Amino acid sequence: MFNEERRFEQPIRWAMIGGGRGSQIGYIHRASAARDKFFQLVAGAFDINPERCVDFGKNLGVDPERCYSDYKVMFEEEAKREDGIQAVSIATPNKFHYEMCKAALEAGLHVICEKPLCFTVKEAEELKAIAESENRIIGVTYGYTGYEMIHQARNMIENGDLGEIRIINMQFAHGWHSTEVEANDPGTKWRVSPEVSGSTYVLGDVGTHAFYLAEFMVPNLKIKELMCTRQSFIKSRSPLEDNAFVLMHFEGGAVGNLWASAVNAGGIHEQKIRVVGSKASIEWWDEHPNQLKYEVQGEPKRILDRGHGYLYNDDQGVSANRIGCGHAEGLFESWANLYHRFALAMDAMNRGDKDTLDNLWFPGVDAGIEGVRLLENCVESADNGCKWVAYK
Template structure:
């Protein structure tokens, strides 16, 4: 990532993420750190006047605040100093069309998850990104924590022994009642027209799932079983709670509990990896610590930034040990990786690209594939299905 810090910032735009958008604020805070990106244009809102007003607040040229993504891409393509990359922070139903148009205009893309509704759409974007030689990244924003890199390195080094169990959860309680009735920002998430075939499976579960794939890249799902429920009945057919069981090739077993109705819980996103001699556990509410439990020894908490960690876990540190890093730092690390990948792609540096790991289009396809298989299992009555 450090190679990008002295480089000219990548000219960057956003689609969505306008005034009042928490996720838009996170994108800008992460991308603009260390001036890896320079926000020069945008189509921030479906209401053009409101979006243009917001762009002015950000200090953008009014001529570069566009009414929609099509105008943005066309207008910027006509400029010598046009954008080189775009981030998509809009409802799920728009991701495919916006990403496709951006790639067709030769832009690098960072997209919110899920990448799109179906595996067929996701694979079409994957092919297009390859054809155009562009980066298409997905914002699995928790993957920038150094403690996740530490877990990956420990598994790779065999410190846990043979991996037997993967227990994942993301189960908050903030939607345990029909809060969407009075909140449009939530309402679209429980409407199949905008959210797609799932609610919490696509919105929440893919986060810890991706983390497990980072930590245990050798594990491949063989089959799964999913049962999903709509405890707030108005959300049906979309689920607000789901349990998924997974059998991996080689014999390991996984569970995923995903919920928006876990009353009283804040986030409760946890990843626990159980091996034959030791276990690891990471909790996103305490992301600077990684629990390491060796059978027959006292449990220990590995602290972010300490010299005893693997080098990979220290590479993205912004501040010294003892100062807690949080979600903004994780996203900043992620955007640093996106920038490095874009730079390497632009100069045709295959060696540099091979040394980078970030949530790319393949990770986006994998997330859509997992949701599609879960929905297929659940809609068949909660049965085991071969993973495809």
């Protein structure tokens, strides 16, 4: 069961860049960070418009003098204060992630960043090097991996319950952008603009979520080669895709596929992962996150429910169980579990506690690097006639 007694003497003084009024993701960052009282929002660069930034920050209870329309000014001014910020979350369009992460790390701050971490593997590896030299943490908000049943799936695979892993099916295929919604929605408009979103749309926006679930559940499987085909069914989105299929060959002989889409008409989320082994299969669906299908060849299908005593009793999974079995947990609990672990990692880094860092799971900079690496390889394949490419 989740340990609510674990506390810091003082919460981490925390700021946000982006996530202001109208943000699709700002509230879940703030609510999740506040959940366990490990973080305290004391400053923010919520909006590039000074009046809107101050007005929004005041409504959140942030001192107006600590609401900045320029994140670089925020770093400079906060560094002068004895009670200045210690960590920052970046909830901005993709094109700003690299420069903001880099500036934050160089300012001595821990960083939590939306995905994709940046545009290129080279940039991501540079951020990792800076983080290591500054003894800072980079966390990446793969927000679905805080669910208890994701950790249950990983434990079952590690324990050999599925046998030898043969097939991994990944998908995140919603239908909310089956029409040109970006014409009246700025939050979608930047996602389909290459200069802001980068070289992909749905692969980076939702495909990386499904891919990280597979990485987490089956950490020892490495991609050997892949082939990607992508489409722009809403023609104005070209060259960015609103639908993509990726085939993967893993080292050791396993295979996988990823379907990422924003034009799956009628689909709500449809983020699912199915891992098939030589003895059994498991399947998880984010619209029913408290259950895990477990199907053993020749036996009746089972539905495993969150919070039960029959689940694996590891620290990561149990500590994700916040309210006991039978009660439905959702995305806010999953995100809160991520922010909880980000805080523990920051605290351990500050104390030089390598043992805790080595044994604490959280989606960190390496997870961010692999997400960017996937996108680079998919674009290379798709833009070269959907050819198989060696994964690099």
